[in-house]
Amino acid sequence: MNTPTIYRDLLLEHARHPKNSGRLESPDLQASAFNPLCGDELELTLSLSAGTIQDCKTQVRGCSICQASASMMSEMILAKTLKDAAKTSQIFTESLSKEAEEIPESLELLRPLIALKTHRSRIKCMKLAWDALEDCARQNET
């Protein structure tokens, strides 16, 4: 891929050895996300304690970018409140827009993904796990 090798290696490391992969047995929240363009799918399961994410797992059937994004997300959101995690997701979405120039400090971990944003066809791959996260946040509000 047309990205600095260090980013590529980071992404591939996550894709090959995804963190928090699988499914929680009795999750408090669960959401699936689907990419209609390629048929990829992802399931996010979360356990909460007083609004804070205690544990999370993602079950991914997707490409390397989708898998890496899910893995990075799981590392970032653990021990955060679901509200804050959803906020991070929104900031991530903003940073993927064509106009966004700076990468916010809070998203430093996601730099290897954001570096790929010129490949607009892959945005949905990057976002799939985060879409499921935002879905969970919405469920928790209602």
Added chain:
Amino acid sequence: MQNFPLTVKAREDFPLLKRKIHGHPLAYLDNAATTQKPNCVIDALVRFYENHNSNVSRGVYTLAEEATEIYEEGRESVAKFIGANDSGKIIFTRGTTESINLVAAAWAQPKLKTDERILVTEMEHHSNLVPWQMVAQKAGAELVYWPITPETGSSDGGRLDLQKLDELLADSVKRKRSFRLLAVSAVSNVLGTVNPIAEIIELAHARGVPVLVDAAQAVARMPIDVSGWDCDFLAFSGHKIYGPTGIGVLYAKNERLEEMLPFQGGGGMIRQVGRQTSTWADAPQKFEAGTPPVAEVSGLAAAIKYLRNFGMQEIQRHEYELTTHALKRFAEFEDLELYGPPETIERCGVVSFNLRNVHPHDVAQVLDESGIAVRAGHHCTQVLHKRFGIAASVRMSFGLYNEIPEIDRLFSALDQAREIFLK
């Protein structure tokens, strides 16, 4: 190396093929999605807007008459191209999808009864599947699948079995649950399988079942003969035969045309409009409400003329050689899973595969780095992909300008995908 006089002649005609992608010459291998446009098609569009632009069938001034003539001549050239004996059976639409939706809404929906069924195949594109699901659901009717033969990669896998069709048809007669329609593609947009359309239609007609042929993939790849096939409906798109986007064709035979209700209401499709009710124009105008795509029709006619200059048989032979080469190369690699029949017989220039343990998106992205354009995804055939137990695949599909070295470049570039994702 094979001698490809066709390619040598053709490549120069396509300005886009001169582009470089990431510093490499473009190898455009996504012709099943859409084809590139030759100069003559681009010129036809420009010529229309520069010299003849006006609305059709409405004015008596010179420009309006010219535009009408261009539009109706386009209809004539389409009729000749697909073997229709009368241009009155040619309806212009926005594309294959709209053509099929037109049949669904104007013919199938009003006729379909709860105890009837619609027969489709497992290899259909969503455009020849979803409209039938919608029609069936509305009527409370059943959608039945004609399964494809299993075991892709084996010589009899990924095909339609005529014996099975005969069984399905006989069973429906026995159960008194008749098929209102069989909707089938002439060529699979994933497997490249060329279906025996003439035999299929003969079998279906013997049981009184009308047949719609989705010719979206076939029409740029082989001669089409609606009269010889005796199909009831045939649909295709201009952009897949080197013509413009936004123009499609629906052919319907006379009996079906007479049965069809109007599709959309508006200008051009009426005979007389009263305050409460209206009467309809004759076909094909009855099905062409609103200002038609005149420029696009002039571009489509230019594309058809371009194809006829080469000859469809010549184009078919060219694709056959490319496909044979691609299939031969597949046999060299253990880690490539090929879908559909492994021999060129009953196949055309659409070849889908997976590199084991690498996601098709990742493969396609690495190929793009080498200037090779292929499609990755489910290619609008989720039912077919599920049948194979996969979510997605990589597809290369050939056009008349492709050459063997481009295919070889793809196989070499796959090494980079192996290097990145499997090292």
